[in-house]
Amino acid sequence: MSIVQVAPFKVLTSWSPPGSQIHASDWPMVQMSELAAEIKMAAHAPASDEIVRFAGVRWYGNGIFVREERTGDQVIGKCYPVVPGALIYNRLFGWKSAFALVPPEMAGVMVSNEFPQFRINDEVADPEFVNPVCGSETFAKVVLSRSTGTTAVSRNRLRVQDFLDLVVPLPPLVVQHRVVADRNARIAEAERLLVDSAKRRESAWIAFEGALGVVTAEPVGVTQTVSIARFAGLSRWDAEALDSETALLYPTEPLDALADIRLGCQVPKKGANASGVTRPYLRAATVQRGRLDLSDVRNMTVPQAQAEALVLQAGDLLFLEGSGSLQEIGRCAIWEGQIERCIHQNSVVRGRITSDRLVPAFAMAWFNSTPGSAYFRAQATTTSGLFHIGAGKTAKAPVPVHPAAVQVELAEALWSEIAAAETDEARATTLRAQAATEFDAAVFGKAQAGAA
Template identity: 50%
Template sequence: MAVIEIVHWRDLQTWVVPGAVMTGDTWPLMPLAELLTPLTPPAYEPKPGELVRFAGVRWYGKGVFVREERMPDQISAKCYPLIPGSLVYNRLFGWKSAFALVGEEMSGVVVSNEFPQFEVNVDRVLPAFLNLVLGSPAFAPIMLARSTGSTAVSRNRLHVGDLLDLHVPVPDLTEQASIVAEYESAMRTAEEAEAAAEATRIAADEKFLYELGISMVENSLPDGLTSIAKFSALDRWDVESAGNAMTSTYSFELLEKHAEIRLGCQVPRRGAVSNGMVERPYLRAANVQRGWFSTSDVKRMYVTPSTAEALRLEPNDVLFVEGNSQTEVGRAAVWERDDDTIIQNSVVRARPHDDLDPYFAMAWFNSIPGRRYFAENATTTTGSLWHIGSGKVGRAPIPAAPWDVQQELAATHKESVTRANVDAVKAREIRRNAISKFATAVFGLEASLASNEVEESEE
């Protein structure tokens, strides 16, 4: 007779993902309590008038970054200085592998009490190796299982005690160094390919803007005096001319004059699906990148037949990200497929009329001056998620170049961007392969498990 034993997850002395097989029988599993020592820096006391920089930790081991700056009177809770050389994580997003090593460049930057820091036991593990383990997408499900809270997004914390109870595979230091060196070498190659892609894109944008006669002009007075005015009073986006902020060979007109603007629909709440609704693939903000689409994770939802027809994408539709960070909101790409895909309400569709080339529109709105409108006009209630809205997308200014000029500039720009995308795809493949190889070597997972694209975020 078979006997089934039921135990609490936290009592299991393993962290192996279901379906995974451990490699290297000689690699011992060690508790993080033996590899990490909690640090307790004193609370930071900002000086009067000091601009205090707060850090965040990106998901999946992508590093520490300066998230925001505050004046002392805007700080309501205790904050703590980052300690260079330490390992830090975000308790709210431990389940997203939000771990990072603190570099010297973060000296003087602070964090809230949601960001515990640790000293790494370098006699047992290399900080870089441990950071790769904890920041790996393959390790995230283990930390999710140990996180507790009411909601996954805002209250699902990975507490220090639960973290330190976890076990990780630890080869000898020599093998750790070899694994880290191979991983970092691959990432450097990926960065080189990304740099080449970016250089090609920059050159393409510069040529595109030069041909349009775009010139940025600073507002100033004689003798080096600076004019100060309310932001709302500036005519920076006058649609008849670019005012004092920008000049162009062509006048500016509203996008809605040259395209039909439409916001996507909200995903129905669970249980709201009724008879007669149809299932459709849909694009959300994560799918619409700057000049291309990420279609490795296209989700599906049920909508009414009329909504499916109204939101169905057609070739040459220009799609804009409606909500994202202030620098990413409004990024655009041209849809080329003819299928049943629709859009969710984090995406705005612009369907060009016959007088607007879609690739010309994409090139303009992905350029620095074209993006500036979205950065300046987006709004936020959270400080991190910005929205532009379909109305503001429709009022976005675009140079009213003649059709033949649009086509010529768009064709030249598209050719360069296509070359850049080759390098960008190469970089992504190198990164995926490096992540997959690391997961296979350390966790014994199938390569495909770790090769899936993970969300880009700055949490």
């Protein structure tokens, strides 16, 4: 027989009845109030010229960080110092797993009253165990049911009392320590892989650019001769490095001397009665730096002749034509024929190499390098916060023309190192996922899973 719980409406704090709790573990279930005590702090009154740093708590258990600085006269409302070692959460986003332990280096940083803090009773619970429990997906689902407010995005608060009323699985301390150690070992290995991959990427690019002979001249001092240019001769006000230049081992040529350049077509407006053929197409999000993201390829209908003119061929260079980030404009990838009869949108410029003097993999490396991408940043124009380069400026992008054999050697050396770095990054992602999965199994699964 089913048991129905009845409660007066006035005692409900959310649409979920009181008692919505975790029931997925065979470990003893302990109320949070037995593990955590709220820390009542006196509000800090900053001097008007004091620099006050404010903290935020990232979602999904990704820690606490300094999000902004203000002078004391800009501080509105009360602020409270964070307590190193305390468990802290964001009332508004507890349901997004916005929990963290405050590290020692955050001493002196402030938060608003939307960030309650708790001292964990370390005689029964390891703070490093409680924190990932609170940051888990299982806990987040319960927090969402217990949060109150009118909208999930901006008013769905987890009150302190509701947090303290929640129950969590509590293995013996020795098991907590072991589960935390296993989790931390996975995460530490993931961090090591990410650090190593970043160093590997940096070294690969330095070696590539060094082999090209990249040398940036020292900036011209104010006491030296100053070059004067007519305004009409300037491509933009903030053109990069008018007072420095890159010395390469081989001369450069404009890209259109070695490749056919073409801008893609505009996607028909929604509701337009488009006729012709339907083709998959590449857009801005598809073209990443040195790779293509084909996880969300869409279709559009265009006239037959246009579709034939825009169909991509293996070896085509693809450039990001427009972006909200100046640093990303002109990023380059190579099409390898992954999708049949694929075309490209007008947010992508295609460069089809027509000369055997330019190797596609080398060209992609050059245009993604610091000196190669500088041209696009210098030549980009902006409208309404978006930067554009267009097909015309892409066509004139300079590219050094080394002997083809040298291009192949340099490109292979670079991209093999990048591939190795990507392998490490994928492994780091896997390790992080394993850490979360194994922790959840040990805590929220059967007691035997954590005791094995």
